[in-house]
Amino acid sequence: MQYFTNLFLNIRFRDVIDILIVAFAFYKLFMLIRETRAEQLIKGIVVLLVATNLSEILELYTVFWIFEKTMTVGVIALLIVFQPELRRALEHIGRTRFFTKSFAEIKDEDINTLAEEIVEAAASLSRQKIGALIVFERETGLSEVVDTGTRINGKVSSGLLINIFIPNTPLHDGAVIIREDMIRAAGCFLPLTDNANLSKDIGTRHRAALGITERSDSVAIIVSEETGVISVAENGVLTRYLDIKALREILVNMYKPKSPKTNFLSKWRDRYE
Incomplete structure (x- = not known):
């Protein structure tokens, strides 16, 4: 003692x-x-x-x-x-705030317009049951992934996104990489997840989305080709069965986060999983 x-x-x-x-x-x-x-x-x-x-x-x-x-x-x-x-x-x-700048450099008035373009594309692809994989580059650079596809460097629009994923086109099967409000590349190849505990009904698109979000801080939107279901992946976690309203809110919060530690998908996971 x-x-x-x-x-x-x-x-x-x-x-x-x-x-x-x-x-x-x-x-x-x-x-x-x-x-x-x-x-x-x-x-x-x-x-x-x-x-x-x-x-x-x-x-x-x-x-x-x-x-x-x-x-x-x-x-x-x-x-x-x-x-x-x-x-x-x-x-x-x-990726701590001391070393990095804020993810979004888009003006507040343009964020809703950008989110609406992406939501409109996802909704159209979902209705037509056209598979799609859209990855949003954040603080972790995805240049090595961009190099595997075809460079676009075009402003995000619903028409362009829909045309990229039209079946039987060269870029249909790959992923689209978006940085801020620009489509950097399409037809990109992503690493698959190493998670062996996933359900067998999870397809290659979803596994690729999980793989890239496991290796970076990116966020991925997936549209199922079989069911048209919209899903979002972040930090190696998949949130499925999102409706248009939820997807729109996720995109707005992603481009304009309330705090650096905000996980903008957590509030939907219990609801949709």
């Missing part, structure tokens, strides 16, 4: 700050890896650490030697295994 009393009395203000910084860093790390492959991998690492210490305490020298060598080489293996998560974490740090 005397030891803990002295320890408590000798805590300085800078020590409290130090502890709070470390606690905040661990909290943000936990939030980044929650519900990802990294969560299970970290559990496995914890088990290995416990097993290594137990083997040393129980004087199981051969087992301890194997675990010790495994942990030594494991540092390099971790960098390889956790590469997607490390990239995601660094991109998350790079």
Whole structure:
């Protein structure tokens, strides 16, 4: 008790700050890896650490030697295994307000007009059951994705979006990339999601939308070719069965967010999933 009393009395203000910084860093790390492959991998690492210490305490020298060598080489293996998560974490740090500018640079009076053009295109494609995939580039650049398609560099309009996705045309099967109010490219190839827990009725378009939103802060709108259902993907999460009113509100909030931490899809997920 005397030891803990002295320890408590000798805590300085800078020590409290130090502890709070470390606690905040661990909290943000936990939030980044929650519900990802990294969560299970970290559990496995914890088990290995416990097993290594137990083997040393129980004087199981051969087992301890194997675990010790495994942990030594494991540092390099971790960098390889956790590469997607490390990239995601660094991109998350790079998207903080200190380093980045606001996503939308469009005038307030033009946001509703832009959202209406996109909504009109999505509604028309949905009625005709024409498949579509529209990706909105935000802070994370998608230049490598743009390079896989055909550059458009045209202003967003419902007519142009509908024409791009007309069946049996060269750009129909790819994704459209939009930055602010410009269509940067069409017919782009996207990485598919690694999530093995998705339902089998989730098609390639939806998996591609989830894949790009897992690797960046982009947002994707998907129109199903089979059902005409409109869905939106953000942060690797799919929100399905959106109506036109909900889609319009999502687009307006995306271009004009209320706060940097606002997740403009969260209010619809419970309703439509």
